[in-house]
Amino acid sequence: MGRLHEKVAIITGAAGGQGAAEARLFSREGASVVLTDLARDGLNDLVSELRQAGGRAIAARHDVTDEAQWVDVMRLAESEFGGVNVLVNNAGTISRQGIADTALDAWYRTIDVNLTGPLLGMKWAAPVMRRSGGGSIINVSSTAGLTAHNDAAYCASKWGLRGLTKTAAVEFAEWGVRVNSIHPGVIGGTTFSRNSAPGHAEAGRRAAPLQREGAPDECANVVLFLASDESSYVTGAEIAIDGGYTAGGTLWMRSKLRDALAAGEIV
Numbered sequence: 045m046g047r048l049h050e051k052v053a054i055i056t057g058a059a060g061g062q063g064a065a066e067a068r069l070f071s072r073e074g075a076s077v078v079l080t081d082l083a084r085d086g087l088n089d090l091v092s093e094l095r096q097a098g099g100r101a102i103a104a105r106h107d108v109t110d111e112a113q114w115v116d117v118m119r120l121a122e123s124e125f126g127g128v129n130v131l132v133n134n135a136g137t138i139s140r141q142g143i144a145d146t147a148l149d150a151w152y153r154t155i156d157v158n159l160t161g162p163l164l165g166m167k168w169a170a171p172v173m174r175r176s177g178g179g180s181i182i183n184v185s186s187t188a189g190l191t192a193h194n195d196a197a198y199c200a201s202k203w204g205l206r207g208l209t210k211t212a213a214v215e216f217a218e219w220g221v222r223v224n225s226i227h228p229g230v231i232g233g234t235t236f237s238r239n240s241a242p243g244h245a246e247a248g249r250r251a252a253p254l255q256r257e258g259a260p261d262e263c264a265n266v267v268l269f270l271a272s273d274e275s276s277y278v279t280g281a282e283i284a285i286d287g288g289y290t291a292g293g294t295l296w297m298r299s300k301l302r303d304a305l306a307a308g309e310i311v
């Protein structure tokens with residue numbers, strides 16, 4: 045029996061990257077999945093793939109900033125699959141603007157997608173999960189929600205999501221709904237990494253004690269654990285998936301700098 049046997053899971057931003065990896069893994073583990081993203085193009089192929097493999101999957105066009113569309117997604121999940129047990133608030137965007145460069149439209153868009161989107165998702169999913177006998181919400185933050193980051197809106201949104209996660213964990217505990225956040229570092233094979241600034245991925249690899257970037261499947265495995273009953277006593281927690289970057293990345297970099305300075309390789 046799969047680890048998500050008889051569970052219904054909604055995954056936002058599921059057209060590619062981590063969301064698609066979670067969709068494949070959840071489906072293999074027996075979940076019925078509702079996959080949402082801004083456009084249905086990539087989603088339809090993924091749904092066909094999952095159905096051909098024997099899974100139960102459905103796609104919905106969904107902008108996570110639109111409250112009415114969240115109501116529609118809940119209705120769809122309930123009418124197609126009879127309830128909701130898992131929500132992965134995975135959809136995200138970036139601004140790439142420092143504080144001095146921040147344009148307000150980019151600020152508001154990033155806060156809307158990364159913070160208001162998960163807020164709306166929790167607002168509408170938690171009561172459905174309560175009626176469905178309980179559930180698990182996983183909010184995809186970032187190492188930028190644990191440290192400083194050179195993108196003001198992204199950093200603020202991901203720190204905000206971390207706080208919102210703990211608030212939701214307390215608020216929804218009596219409904220049997222657990223809420224946790226994950227904090228990926230540099231994850232390859234995603235649109236985020238493909239669009240990153242020159243040197244970003246390589247710097248991310250070198251700054252992580254494990255000396256490599258992560259893969260979407262490595263995030264999906266942690267999300268699966270949080271979605272499943274195996275994590276039944278875990279709520280309000282934050283899990284870094286970053287190759288040790290936040291645990292020791294600065295110490296690691298300082299040691300590298302010390303060695304390079306001592307060797308006269310840099311001044």
Ligand SMILES: NC(=O)c1ccc[n+]([C@@H]2O[C@H](COP(=O)([O-])OP(=O)(O)OC[C@H]3O[C@@H](n4cnc5c(N)ncnc54)[C@H](O)[C@@H]3O)[C@@H](O)[C@H]2O)c1
Pocket residue numbers: 056057058059060061062063080081082083106107108109133134135136137157184185186187227228229230231232233234235236237
């Ligand atoms: N890739 C990384 O290095 C990295 C690192 C830390 C955190 N994250 C976070 O991981 C999550 C998943 O990103 P990914 O790495 O798979 O990158 P990705 O760009 O491949 O996936 C993000 C998805 O979100 C969707 N999306 C954007 N705005 C949306 C909206 N308003 N409504 C619905 N969907 C929307 C996009 O269409 C895309 O499919 C994001 O929240 C991101 O902030 C990524």
